[in-house]
Amino acid sequence: GAVVSQHPSRVICKSGTSVKIECRSLDFQATTMFWYRQFPKQSLMLMATSNEGSKATYEQGVEKDKFLINHASLTLSTLTVTSAHPEDSSFYICSARGATGASGGYTFGSGTRLTVV
Amino acid sequence: AQKITQTQPGMFVQEKEAVTLDCTYDTSDPSYGLFWYKQPSSGEMIFLIYQGSYDQQNATEGRYSLNFQKARKSANLVISASQLGDSAMYFCAMRDGGNNAGNMLTFGGGTRLMVKP
Numbered sequence: 001g002a003v004v005s006q007h008p009s010r011v012i013c014k015s016g017t018s019v020k021i022e023c024r025s026l027d028f029q030a031t032t033m034f035w036y037r038q039f040p041k042q043s044l045m046l047m048a049t050s051n052e053g054s055k056a057t058y059e060q061g062v063e064k065d066k067f068l069i070n071h072a073s074l075t076l077s078t079l080t081v082t083s084a085h086p087e088d089s090s091f092y093i094c095s096a097r098g099a100t101g102a103s104g105g106y107t108f109g110s111g112t113r114l115t116v117v
Numbered sequence: 118a119q120k121i122t123q124t125q126p127g128m129f130v131q132e133k134e135a136v137t138l139d140c141t142y143d144t145s146d147p148s149y150g151l152f153w154y155k156q157p158s159s160g161e162m163i164f165l166i167y168q169g170s171y172d173q174q175n176a177t178e179g180r181y182s183l184n185f186q187k188a189r190k191s192a193n194l195v196i197s198a199s200q201l202g203d204s205a206m207y208f209c210a211m212r213d214g215g216n217n218a219g220n221m222l223t224f225g226g227g228t229r230l231m232v233k234p
Binding site: 038093 | 212
C-alpha cells in the first residue's frame with residue numbers, strides 16, 4: 001500500500017534555530033501534501049496545503065514566513081520551522097494524496113515530535 | 118462552526134465487548150467522505166474505515182463497522198470484541214466535496230478509548 005516516510009521522528013532544538021521536517025511518498029506520486037500540527041491531548045489542526053510546484057496555501061493564523069513549506073517534487077515535501085520557539089513544540093504530521101485517491105485516500109507520515117528548548 | 122463533533126472525550130470498555138464511538142458532522146455538500154483513524158501513543162495515524170456519502174451500505178472492515186445515518190449526519194464507529202490493543206485515541210474526519218486530491222480532511226476532537234482487562 002501507499003507509504004509516506006516522515007523524518008525525523010523526534011527532534012530537540014534550541015530556541016532560535018530552524019528545523020526541517022521531510023515527508024516522502026515512497027511508492028506513489030503525492031500531488032497534494034497536507035501539514036498538520038497536534039498539541040498534546042488535542043486534535044489535528046491543518047496548517048497548510050501544498051501542491052507540487054506551487055506555493056502552499058496556509059490556514060488562517062499560520063505564519064507562512066515561520067512555517068516554510070516546499071513541495072518541489074511529486075515525492076517530497078518539507079516543512080521548515082524557522083526561528084523556533086518553545087511554543088512551537090508540538091507534534092507535526094504530514095498527509096499525502098495522489099492524483100487518484102482510493103477510498104482511504106490519505107496516507108499519513110508517522111509524525112515528528114518537535115521540542116524547542 | 119465545528120464541522121466534526123465527537124462528544125465523548127473518553128470511554129471505557131470491557132475487553133471482548135463492543136463499543137460505539139460517536140461522530141456527528143455538518144456539511145452542505147452532497148458529496149463527502151467520512152473517515153475514522155486510530156492514533157496510539159506513538160502518534161501515527163492508522164486508517165480504519167471509510168464511508169462515502171453516496172455509499173448505500175454501511176462500511177465494514179474486520180472488527181470495525183461504521184453506522185452511517187445520513188439524515189442524522191452521524192457516522193459512529195463500532196468496534197466489536199474489543200482488545201487491549203484497541204486502547205488509543207480515535208478520530209473521526211470528513212472530506213468535504215468530491216474525491217479530489219486537493220480536498221483536505223477536517224478532524225473531530227477525538228475520543229480516548231481505554232479497554233479494561
